[in-house]
Amino acid sequence: MIDFENVYKSFRGSVDETKLFEDFSFHVETGSFVSIIGSNGSGKTTLLNLVCGSVMPDSGKILFDGKDYTAVPEYKRSKTIGRVHQDPKNGTCPELTIVENMALADNKGKRYGFTPAVNKKRIDYYKHLVSECGMGLENRMNVKVGSLSGGQRQALALVIANMTDNKLLVLDEHTAALDPKTSENIMAFTDRIVKGKGITTLMVTHNLRYALEYGDRIVMMHEGKIVLDKAGEEKKALEIDDVLGLFNSISIECGN
Numbered sequence: 001m002i003d004f005e006n007v008y009k010s011f012r013g014s015v016d017e018t019k020l021f022e023d024f025s026f027h028v029e030t031g032s033f034v035s036i037i038g039s040n041g042s043g044k045t046t047l048l049n050l051v052c053g054s055v056m057p058d059s060g061k062i063l064f065d066g067k068d069y070t071a072v073p074e075y076k077r078s079k080t081i082g083r084v085h086q087d088p089k090n091g092t093c094p095e096l097t098i099v100e101n102m103a104l105a106d107n108k109g110k111r112y113g114f115t116p117a118v119n120k121k122r123i124d125y126y127k128h129l130v131s132e133c134g135m136g137l138e139n140r141m142n143v144k145v146g147s148l149s150g151g152q153r154q155a156l157a158l159v160i161a162n163m164t165d166n167k168l169l170v171l172d173e174h175t176a177a178l179d180p181k182t183s184e185n186i187m188a189f190t191d192r193i194v195k196g197k198g199i200t201t202l203m204v205t206h207n208l209r210y211a212l213e214y215g216d217r218i219v220m221m222h223e224g225k226i227v228l229d230k231a232g233e234e235k236k237a238l239e240i241d242d243v244l245g246l247f248n249s250i251s252i253e254c255g256n
Contacts, residue, residue: 001028001029001030001031001032001064001065001167001168001200002026002027002028002051002062002063002064002168002200002202003025003026003027003028003061003062003063003066004024004025004026004027004050004060004061004062005025005060005061005062005063006023006024006025006059006060006061007021007023007024007025007026007050007057007059007060007061007062008021008022008023008024008057008058008059008060009021009024009046009050009055009057009058009224010058019224020043020046020223020224021043021046021050021057021224022224023060024060024224024225026047026226028200028202029200030065030200031198031199031200032200032201032215032216032217032231033194033200033201033203033214033215033216033217034201034202034203034215034216034217034218034219035203035205035210035211035212035214035215035217035218035219036202036203036204036205036211036218036219036220036221037204037205037206037208037211037218037219037220037221037243037247038220038221038222039222039247039250041223042221042222042223042224043221043223043224043225044204044221045172045204047202047204047221048083048170048172048202048204050062051081051168051170051202052074052077052078052081052083052170053069053072053073053074053076053077053078054074056070056071057070064080064167064168065167079108080165080166080167080168081166081167081168081169081170082160082161082162082164082166082168082169082170083161083169083170083171083172084154084157084158084161084169084170084171084172084174085157085172085174086172086173086174086176086177087177088150088151088153088154088157088177088178089153090157091153091157091160091161092145092153092156092157092160093145094144094145094146095144095145095146096144096145097141097142097143097144097145098126098130098137098140098141098142098143098145098148098156099118099123099126099141099142100117100118101145101156101160102126102129102130102156102159102160102163103117103118103119103122103126104117105160105161105163105164106119106122106126106163106164108163108164123141126141127141129159129163130155130156130159132159132189132192133155133156133158133159133185133189134185134189135151135152135155135185137152137155137156149182150177150178150182151178151179151182151185151186154174154175154177154178154182154186155185155186155189157174158174158186158189158190158193162193162197162199166199167199167200168199168200168201168202169193169194169199169200169201169202170201170202171190171201171202171203171204171205172204173204173205173206174186174190174203175187175205175207175210176205176206183207187210187213187214190203190214191214201215203215208240208243208244208247209240211243212235212238212239212240212243215235216231216232216235217229217230217231217232217235218230218231218235218238218243220243220246220247222250227246227250228243228246
C-alpha cells in the first residue's frame with residue numbers, strides 16, 4: 001500500500017538545517033492498522049505529513065500501490081485519504097450544521113452544479129452513520145457543529161473522513177485533546193470503523209496502551225528512525241513495560 005524509498009527530509013531554521021529523515025524506508029501493507037509512537041520531534045507527524053502530501057521530501061520516493069506519489073499535491077491525495085487531526089476544531093465547519101457538514105463530505109470529489117447542497121434523500125443515511133458513534137448526534141442533525149463538544153466533533157470528523165471510498169485513514173493524535181472517558185469512546189468507535197471497512201490506517205498516539213491495544217502493528221520512532229517495529233503475534237506479546245522501558249532508555253540517552 002505505502003512505500004517510502006530512501007526518503008530524505010530536512011528542515012531549515014534561521015541559522016542551521018536539521019535533518020529528520022535520512023535514507024528512510026518504510027512499508028505498510030494494505031489493510032494494516034499501524035500505531036506509531038515516539039517522543040516529540042521523533043518524526044511521527046512529519047511521517048503523516050509526507051504521506052498526505054502537506055510536506056514534500058527533499059529526495060527519495062513515496063509510493064501508493066506501486067505508483068509514484070512523491071510529487072502529487074495534497075489536494076489530489078486527499079481524494080483517497082481521510083485524515084483526523086488532534087484538534088477537534090479541524091475537519092469540520094463550525095458554522096454549518098451536522099447534516100450540512102456530512103453533505104459536503106458526501107460530495108467529495110464530485111462536481112457541483114445548481115442543485116440543493118443537501119440531498120434530503122440522504123439524511124436518513126447520514127443519521128445512521130452518526131448513530132453508530134453512540135453520542136446522540138442523529139438527534140441533532142440541524143445543530144451547528146460549533147456548538148458540539150470536542151468528543152462529538154471528533155466523532156463526526158471520523159465519520160466524515162470515512163464517508164467516501166478512501167484507501168487510507170490517517171489519525172494524528174486524534175484523542176489527545178479529549179477527556180479520558182471520551183477518548184475511550186472515540187478509540188472504540190475508531191476500531192469499529194477500521195475493522196468494518198478494512199481500511200489501511202496510520203495512527204500517531206502518545207497513549208502507549210492504545211498503541212498496544214489497537215491495530216496489528218506498532219512502530220516506535222526516534223530521531224527520524226524506526227527503533228521498534230512489531231506486528232502480529234510479536235505485537236500481542238508486548239507489554240506496556242517493555243515499550244515504556246525502551247522509550248525511557250531513549251529519553252535518558254537524549255538527556256530528557
